[in-house]
Amino acid sequence: MRIVLILEYDGSRYCGWQSQPEGCSIQDTLETALSEIAKEEIHVITAGRTDTGVHALYQVVHFDTSVQRPISAWVRGVNALLPNDIAILWAAETSDEFHARYNALERHYLYLLLNQPTRPGIHHSKVGWYHQPLELEKMQVAGSFLIGEHDFSSFRAAECQAKSPIRTITRLSITRHGNLLIFELRANAFLHHMVRNIIGCLVYIGKGKYSPEWMCELLKSCNRTYAAPTFSSAGLYLTGIRYDRRWYMPELAEAPIIPGISLSN
Template sequence: MRVAIGVEYAGNAFEGWQTQPHRRTVQDVLEAALATIAGESVKLVCAGRTDTGVHATAQVAHFDTSADRPLEAWVRGVNSHAPASVGVLWAVVVDDDFHARFSAMSRRYRYVLLNRRVRPGVLDGRVGWAHGLLNVAAMNEAAQCLLGVHDFTSFRAAQCQAKSPVRHMHSVSVKRFGEVIVFDFHANAFLHHMIRNLVGSLVYVGKGRYPVTWMAELLAARQRSLAAPTFAPDGLYLCGVEYPERWPLPDGGRIIAPPQLLVT
């Protein structure tokens, strides 16, 4: 039997999603909790492997098991054995040809940036921070060149293992809500560190270090060294995965809308 689950977690409590020998990752703690309920070892496959410090409000994963348990056992039962910083939101039985990663049509990420003079206290580890006043209009205008199908080599980490740097950006926006700036990205898939590299370069535009046209120049250059340094992971959230309607996931297996994180 194959089961799909929706998961949320605070990434600053873990060293990324993917399993590591030290067992301090989201995958490790969830597999341990699932194994307790299943009475057998369980292997999770997720829609998008997040890095150390990156959060998720709507991660999707699947696992195979021979254990016959009520769906609520995969939710409340697993949560009772998992750390407080991670939780299963829902569970559904899916066909064996469902794959959390390869069946996904697109992903949504949100970066939440606190833009004020002093660093965050209560929100430490949950938001990015930039102390100088940023020009959001310029940042949003610069980001529009990312729409469509492009080679994102200039925003790809050197250790990225993706076979191709080409991605389809469906939508992108940069908006201000008081002291909070929200970056929303929706694409078929993302490269390693792609969003954090995009945010870093957009912040440079917002600071006035480069003109709006710089983002298009970076995109065309296909050279990572020309773009800004990788921005902090603190404010990055995986907040939606889109699947074909045939899968019986919440919301019809379509889009799990990004929550209004820290926005009033």
């Protein structure tokens, strides 16, 4: 039997999604709870691995099990065993043909960047921060150069395991809500650290270090050493995974809640 889950988590105190020998990951924590409910060892496959400190509002996983349990056991039962910063939102039995990773058509991310002179307090692990003024229009122009299919080698981490650096960005929007900049990115898939490296380069352009056209030069260079440092993970959220309608995956909210600010699409 194959079960599909949608979950959300606060990644602040975890060493990312992927299982680690120390057992400090989201995957380790989830598999421990699932195995307790199933009374057998459970291994999950995810739609996308998130880095240390990255949050998720809509993460998708699937797993196979030989046991019969009511769907409520995979939601309320597992949630009772999970820490408060990880929660199962939805579960269903699915076809053995469904694959959380390989059937995903598009991944959606949001990056929240607080742009003010002083660092955040309450939201220190929920938003990125940059102290100098950033010019929104220049970042918007630079971001437009990344839309479409490109070789994103200049924005991939050295340890990236993807076979190809070719990715297709379908949306890259930047808006300002007071002192909060909101970056929305959608692509068929992302390379390791790709979103955070793009944010770092956009910040360089926003503060005036480079012109928007520098983004085109980075793309053409296919050289990571020319780009900005990887930006903080604190403001990054996995907000959606899109599948073909035949898999009947529900649509859930795609915006983190920040007091006093509505981020609805």
